[in-house]
Amino acid sequence: MTGHTPAPDDADVGRPRTATDSAPAVPRWAGRWSAGTAQRLGLVLVGAALVVLFGSARASFYDQQLTVFPLLRDIAVFTVVGLSQLATMSIGHMNLAVGRMAAFSAMFMGIAYQQWHLPLYAGLAVGLLAGAAIGALTGWIISATGVNSFVVTLAMDFALLGLVSLTYSQLTTVAAFTAKPAGMDELRGYSMADVCVGNVCGSPAIPQILLFTIVAMLLVGYLYSRTRTGRELLLVGSNSTAARLSGVPVTRRVIGAHALSGMLAGLAGFMLAVTSGSFTAGIGSEFMIPSFLGPVLGGTLLTGGAVSVVGTLLGTSLVQVIRQGLTTLGTGLENLNIYLGVILLLALSTDRIRSVVSARRAVAHP
Template sequence: MSTPVAPPEDDIATAEPPTSPRTAHKTPFWVNQRLGLLVLIVALCALFGVLRPAFFDERLVLFPLLRDIATLTVVALAQMVVLSVGHMNLAVGRMAAFGALFAGFGYDRLGLPLPLGLLLCLVAGAGIGAVTGWIIARTGVSAFVVTLAMDFALLGLVSLMYSALTENAAFTTRPAGLSELRSASLGDICVGPVCGSPAIPQMIQFTVLAMAGLGFLYGCTRLGRELLLTGANPAAAELSGIPTGRRVILAHALSGLLAALAGFMAAVGTGTFRASIGDDFMLPSFLGAVLGGTLLTGGVVSVIGALLGTSLVGVIRKGLDLLGVGLESLNIYLGCVLLLALSADRVRTVVSYRKVVRST
């Protein structure tokens, strides 16, 4: 069985055969999706900074912006994992609320410390994700249908559980360390007389750990390559001896775990555990993953790309908000960004294909 190899100069993990050095050399640099995202992010930051100098305020703008980016990057990673096997998770927001529910219950009723509540949250998220993947693998029903049904089921279940377990539909008990995790930064980093910005939220550590884990999984392990091959060509993966059903279950379990982590981070950011957590996760989950280079058809993922895609969305959100753009108009703009991203990805694929054809 041939194993997929990612080009050393790119962080994309792919199940497609590697191209020859000569072909890679002929590919123009401007079709590099991550480079384009980075340039666009820098340009937009400069533009919004010129139009609204308050955009560079550390505590009022940059700190909450980075905290939101950290949370939504984990959401994008949750979507990216299932996209790697050619599926999608329409219940990513409800899984976030489901996991956060268990964390809030642990803190409010069981008196758990902060780490144990987080662990309970992750176990709940992984469990509901594994159940979703098992249903898909056993029945053969489309992931779109199953996750859509799971979304509606969890919508009702989470709301009923909050109504039964709380008086104000929210857990408000804050364990020791939660307030610091919400508002504290990683501190100033000083090199000689120059000190770095303190606007780096502590929650970004969760995002870094999630990115490092997935980067190692897809880039350095056989399991990760099997996930990608399952998404790129399920029939070939099955003939190669890969247990595709188990890989589907694993992908959805990881997606549920990451969604629950994002739900926990969102709850920490607001200070309460409530049923509405994750209501706005759907669009950002696809925006971050697809903008970053993950294919909707499976087989190709980009962990760094998910971060860049989410950062672009976060900068656009914050910048337009400072410019006074309403929520309805903002959603229209984000929908257009997703459409342009899909179109740009198609253009990039066509250009790369033509370069390969001309070089043969």
């Protein structure tokens, strides 16, 4: 005897069907996505209000060189960090090693530039491959052992911390790869003002590095919204037993999600190294907590099965606006972290509150 609740109209299945029965004209993704859209709209409004607030308190908040350019650069980096976490969250896993995977990946880029003298994009490719490989290994361990991703990625975080530090101390004297391939400095400082079509140039407030973020968002967005692989990742996150029984290659998808996470972590590592000017073991050490903030604020479920790429950008932007705004106001580092902790708590609660509300709604309108 199960305690499920058939709807009263359930018994009507045998009756002759009328035209109204078959798939009425309800807008696609109605309900589900309107709630998500509302949430993202909320992020935009809160963010805009904060921008106005910070700007009226300190006019320097609108300064293109001092504030807007670095703010957008941080948003660019941390959105990719968020996408890296989103990849594992889509299957209901998490990647606590996101920062160390970035460091691991960036280490390979440093080696590629300093030891192998590869050009900028060839080195980037080497690093991304390394990130994907370490991610795939993590995913494989999770699949093969059946151990929770929390534990495995935590262990991976420690292992990589040791490995990366050791490698830097063995291969370098200043604990950093400082060789800069052609184009790296330009990538660091250039804004859209340096991109001109005829006489029309872009805004000096927009860093060029944002282009990487846009490409990453487009690719990840395409993956999850248009492809078989992306849909299957979401189904693994939704119910992995049912996914396996429906013919989804679950093991392959778990490995794939972690590989994608590792690769995006590598890209974020690259972007951070470009901004800071050198490849060090410390890259990514501050990635882990923000990596959850962006996606969760933006509507990606911790339990898997639903992601939002645009939401990740908006969530990350909100966090960075607050951080930058508080810095501009002169808040100390300790206070700043308190505020960020509160935001994280709210973000995680939103996830829970939303599921409770939707469960209630399901009961109310079966």
